[in-house]
Amino acid sequence: MKRRTLLLAGTAGAGALVIGWLAVPQRSRLGSGGLLPPGEGQVALNGWIKVVEDGGVVLAMPRSEMGQGVHTALAMLAAEELDVPLRSVRLEQAGADAIYGNVAMLAGGLPFHPLDSEKEDGFGRAKAARWVVGKLARELGINATGGSTSVADAWEVVRTAAATARASLLGAAALQWKLPVDELQVVDGVVTHPSGKSARYGELAKFAAATPPGEVKLKERAAWKLIGKPAPRVDVPAKVNGSAVFGLDVRVPGMKFAAVRLCPILGGSPGRVDGTAALRMPGAERLVMLPAYAGTAAGFAVIARTSWHAMRAAAAVNVDWQPHARGTVDSAEVDRALETAVREQDGFAFHGRGDVPGAERGAARVFEAWYHAPYLAHMALEPMNCTARVAAGRVEVWVPTQVPGMARDVAARVAGVPADQVTLHVTLLGGGFGRRLEVDYVAQAVRVAMDAGGAPVQLVWPREEDTTHDFYRPMQVARLRAALDENGVPSSLHVRSAGDAITPRWFARAMPMLAGPVDLPDKTTSEGLFDQPYGFANQRMEHVSTRSHVPVGFWRSVGHSHNAFFMESFVDELAAEAKVDPVEFRRRLLKDAPRYLAVLDAAARQAGWGTPLAPGRARGVALHESFGSVVAEVAEVSLEQGRPRVHRVVCAIDCGTVVNPGIVAQQMESAVVFALSAALSGRIDIKGGVVQQRNYPDAPLVTLARAPKVETVVVPSGRSPSGVGEPGVPPLAPAVANAVFALTGRRLRRLPLSLDGEA
Known part of the structure; x- marks a missing residue:
């Protein structure tokens, strides 16, 4: 990385270097x-x-x-x-x-409230910070x-x-x-x-x-x-x-195949390993031990003639798996610990204004609700895979990755060669959703290739390994509280959440040279809570950052994916307490946020909000901003055998200037189906340190037959383009939950959504 510095006259030391760098x-x-x-x-x-x-x-x-x-x-x-x-x-x-x-990705990580940023005239605090981070991002x-x-x-x-x-x-x-x-x-x-x-x-x-x-x-x-x-x-x-090349489609002359098997106990490692019987199996050639690269579990891989031979042989290796010395993790215990953290600890305040304690003291009553979100796996259709060749001091890698530079760097580190001796080919990705921001599988493939005598090796994770060794969306718990007057009108909003921070863990895995000894507050933990647009006179949004020892990572829409469920469900609860229509209640809170109000109105109009529905159906609404885009969704829901069935979803989006409206509609449809799968059945349970879900039957995806009709309304805008791939995800779960309340009078405050109380 090239660095440019400019020392100002009469100054010296680190401070001068920083000032000089900023002046360039x-x-x-x-x-x-x-x-x-x-x-x-x-x-x-x-x-x-x-x-x-x-x-x-x-x-x-x-x-x-x-x-x-x-x-x-x-x-x-x-x-x-x-x-x-x-x-x-x-x-x-x-x-x-x-x-x-x-550059935009790093600048987007700054924890500024979007409404405060929009109100700035000239070079305000948020704009200055974005300029500095943008400059740093250009250098990095x-x-x-x-x-x-x-x-x-x-x-x-x-x-x-x-x-x-x-x-x-x-x-x-x-x-x-x-x-x-x-x-x-x-x-x-x-x-x-x-x-x-x-x-x-x-x-x-x-x-x-x-x-x-x-x-x-x-x-x-x-x-x-x-x-x-x-x-x-x-x-x-x-x-x-069929000519498109995904990672699994890579074929190189003389290629061998490898399958991984990792310690099933989170944080554990292999003890005694006996591969004698496995290596006698047809097609099996070699067993390679794998340390815990880039945050993943330790284990081994078997090199074989085909991927099928490799998977069969890997399954036949006799291993004595050892738990971590600190013990094992249970997700039910993590959930209870997070609730305790919310009750007993003050968190870092990402946003605040007014006097929340004073508003609560003067209120007719204080209304409170608790929300829970589980760990979630990415479940990309194409499992983790990477093809690598190590020969004559050079490394060549073919990989579906979201971070080619980091993949190149980790390949160089594992092989012990300079980065300029690594040639990296990025294939198409069969789903990313944040999982392919990690480089663990790249490190493993290079290590296996080092034992392949110069032959290229395609390393593949069986689906069960992919599901049980993910970097999961963090479990999170939140308590939301509002001070209400005698008519149910809120005068304050206090949110305290608890859960693991993703960004410092990711930096430590993918870019250890940039990971510091102290965790800074991570915007992803509170995004969707601290930056909500509603005009509560008094607000405080805080988060308690925890360490559960469960590997966590970026999941499509990150913190917004669960925080929108918390916030928009609670706003709906407040509307019910005030005995006001949910759309009208939001309108009253959005008088100073016209961009959000326009999106809400567009969705309500298209959905026919307030018009009669067929018996047994109801609508729910949710509004959320993420990645610079505002999305409102109205879900039309019924119950079938006691489970929510979503028939129609209207998505209105303001994503700034639209480059291709067809792609915007496709991404809204994709987001709805992705989010609906998570809302209805997505969860990762951990018992004794072992992930219980192993494959799609354990966390079913929404099938075509049960996919709702999705209608997209693009709200015209002259702003620069903002996000499209993720913003359609966050509003879906609360819109469905709010529709279930309209149908049944029951509030669902825990994901995945269930009426039987077992979720």
Whole structure:
């Protein structure tokens, strides 16, 4: 990593270095053409764009495609500014340079209330902090696909890179033809002049590489031809014809296969290991012991001729598994400990205003409710896998990952080679949801490949290992309390939650060089609680950070996924206490939050809120902001054999400027089904340190036959793009729970939702 510092005159020491570093302008993310390896007939115009002789364009792609449509969205940004058809844009995996880092993801981790940030004039506290973190993020260059930030991060840099390339190409034509550049036009990658002169981009590329771009202007919104309109996804044809390459599809000549088996007791390790009988089985070749890499459990892998042979042999190894010296974990005990922490400990206050204790003392009554959320596994359809080859001091890795830079670094550390001796190929991801922000399986694959005599090895986790050795969404407990007057109108809101912090654990696993000895407050623990938009006059939102010794990680929509359930269920309870319609109650609390109110109204209108429903059905509503986007969902629910059945979900979203409305609708549909599966049956139970759920039958997903009809309403916005992949998840569970209350009068305060009291 390159660092730039500037010492100010008359100063010295660390403070001066920091001040000097802050004084240096932010690093440009455009990059030089030297960052892109030239292919035949290709000319690089900057670190993002190459032009091909046939007129095509190559875009450096730093983000991972896991079904969210990022390859299409970023290609659309480039095509728009270059004035080429979308089909002309080809994608090439970006390299390891810092310009490809995800600046928006790090800046999004700052714990500022969105309404406070929007009210700032000029360079306020939140904007200043985002500038500093953005500058640091540019220097670190952490390449990650997560936090629903891919389009938000690319919005300026990809368009600027494409517009700069276009300016150089037009400048080259103007110089060659000796004509004013403002008289030139571009249509579908062909530069023309009214005199009849014309040239394709490919004909101008070499001259353009040596031509300064001059003034670069991004297109005005009114001139957009692609952005904001539906466009076919660029990844669909390959997925339909079978040529798409996911991690499990990788095939390299001479490849062997390996299957892992890890200690089933969380925190435990293998004692005596006897692989004699296993290695006598057909196809089995070698047993490799695996330490606890990057936060995962210790265990072993068996190398074999095929993955089937490897899995059978691994299952046949005789192992004496040993628990951790500190003992074992039980999720029921963790749940009780979290409730005790909420009762007895003060937490870190992420947000506060007014006088909550005073409001409670003067209230007619104080209304309180407790909510619980379980551990959750990611359950991605494609299990963890990685293919690696270690030979002649070099490492080559093929992997479905959300963090290619970190995967490259851990591969280098395990193999004991410099990072520049690692070649990493990012495949398509068969689901990520945050699980592939981890690099444990990459470390294991490289270690196994080191014992394979130079042959490439594809390491695969059987589904049971994948489910029982995840980095789970943390269990969380929250107490919400409101001071009410004699009419049930709230004057305060006090929230205290407890649960493990994800971010410090993740840094310690994935980037140990950045993990400090002290845990700083983690925004993910309280997001969706401290940053809610409702106008309670007095507020205090605090969190007690705990350490359960259960491996926890980022799960689609992270803390919002359970905190929205807590908050929006409680707001519905307050509406019932005030005897006010749930939508109208929220409207009254949103008078200073017009953006949120517009989304709520859009969802209510589309859903027909207040209109009659068929007997046995009811509607529930929830509103939530996450990753910069506001989503309201209305769920239409009935009961079938005592269980909620969701028939229809209306999603209204304000996600800023929309690049491709078709992808927005797809992601809302995906989020609803994903969240509904978790809301109805998602849970991880741990007994004696052992995860009880092992495969999909233990945590069923919503099937096509039971999937609701999903309608998406996009609320127009002139803001920059914000998240889409995750914001549809948080409102679903509370909307369903609130509909169940409307049907039955029963409040469901524990996930997964159940009317039998067993959940």
